[in-house]
Amino acid sequence: MLENIRNSLRGIWSHKLRSLLTILGVIIGIASIIAIVSIVEGTNQKLEKSLIGSGNNVATVSLSQNGWYYDASAGLPAGVPMMTRIELDRIGQLAGVEAVTAYVSRQAWNAVFYLDRPLSYGTVYGIADDFFGTMQYSVARGRNFTEEEYNKGFKVAIIDGNAADSLFYGEDPLGEIIEIQQEPFEVVGVIRDDNAGEKEEYQSINDYYMYGWESGQGRVFVPERAWPIIYQFDEPRSVGLRVTDTKDMAPLGKRAADILNENVTNPDIRYSAGNSEEYADDLKTLTNAIRLMLVSIASLSLLVGGIGVMNIMLVSVTERTAEIGLKKALGAKRRTILTQFLTESAVLTSTGGILGVAVGIGLAKLISVVANLPFGVNVPWLLIAVGFSMAIGLIFGAMPASRAARLDPIEALRRE
């Protein structure tokens, strides 16, 4: 076998141009498959990173109405009791939950101003003192709210970096007064999200759609006790929970929602886990479907390449009729001849596969640099690609090889 492979390589090398042209289809097919897989893989990685954040393990549970976010401005709906410490403690005792916090929030369209500059898109949060710790935000500048500010609902605010940029244009926000719903709040701190690896950070796919590409995004935090000053009493609260293992985010989010739903009697309204991992998974399903489609198209070029290989193998059998006849006369069995030609076509297409992998890696690298995507080539796909090209050689080489094996040695020898 080794000898067959060596002879095949020698044959390929002695007809360099012809071999190259023959396997061009295979090279192009394999290269495009590798490139496509890398792009899709890279897109998935990027999605995962920007939607979930690397190592993020915070899930949120919020009210939803018929599958949409419940509009908090309508107040606490009928059949939904106010969330209490009891439910929160039960959630906190679930295995795998590290910390839990409750908060209220509103999408803020032009609700926050500094002088005459609005925060056109953003979210205002009413939080308790366990919020930052649970969500893993830390105070980058200034300070956290004091216990008194939390407990008595002082009109103080903490903003994130995006809100600071949008409102203050790089000026120092600390000690400045911003208006929330026409009420003055003093900015005491700026927080940083410890989990956000990239510049953008989205809590959910809705955030992504809502202000992912808008300027003026940002988050503003006030003590929950100050919430009635700007909005109203008895607004529905959401729950944020930090889990030990990122993989548990979805199931623990669901269990938390189940606990909260025990007290909900309104059939239209449920608590549901807004888990960004699930959204990312949805998107990945989509990109994977696209990958399947593109790979199928690229496979067509492999099919064409295979037919080219079959063609050239038939030519090769005809050219070497005398050699085949001689070998049979000298005692070569059908199987020996069959193996020789099958090996030759498999080695030919495997060479194409290896070259295609090399070209594909180059393409993928280029695209990842140009399109600013992670480089998504992985070893299993490379092995599959080479194995697949070898299989093409075996499939399309079968007909020429069996024709060679069945040659009549007398005819073949006479042909010279």
Added chain:
Amino acid sequence: MLLELEHIYKEYRQDQLAVPALTNVSLSLDKGEYLAIMGPSGSGKSTLMNIIGCLDRPTSGSYRLDGVDVLSLNDNQLSEIRCHKIGFVFQSFQLLSTETALHNVMLPLSFAGVPRSARRDIAARALARVGLADRLDFLPNQLSGGQKQRVAIARALVNDPQLILADEPTGALDQKSGAAVMDLFEQLNAEGVTVVVITHDGGVGSRARRMLHIVDGEIIEHKAGLPELTEEQPQ
């Protein structure tokens, strides 16, 4: 008895017509013999050689080679027979032009399943036996016609066959190298190798110890030593 052919009849189909090539050939050959089968072209001698060489099957008749009923064997078994019991020498040498003399001679060893490590030595010995010990790594186009034919003879010898079957071995050679090849056959026969030469050349045939004429598909035997005046020359 090495070869026993009885009442061999062979016809070819051309369109609807049956064209007989051999009508009734019976022939037997002992180990160690040196036989020439002579005849003009179209006499059926190539057909007979193909049948003896297990490359073709007769339409009817029986053929035993070394006690084996060849006609009952399948394709694979015939390959085995050709591999181990018969060494072919062709008019046009039939060497692989991209391989060295040594590798050409090693070819039948690979079909016989001889381990790789042993092949080189065995092939080199066979080449030494035909006087080409110093030409191992020459490509065929670097060798003269006579040398090429000797490489082919070494290749025929390399699996220690019962029988060397040579088809017009001097047909493509000049007088001198043709004579050298015939000397080689004589020497090999003296060493105990059974040789069958098929030729239309009376000079080549007369070197054999036994000679058959084949005319229109039938055999006329001449004992060695008899005068060769009756021989038909091809027109």
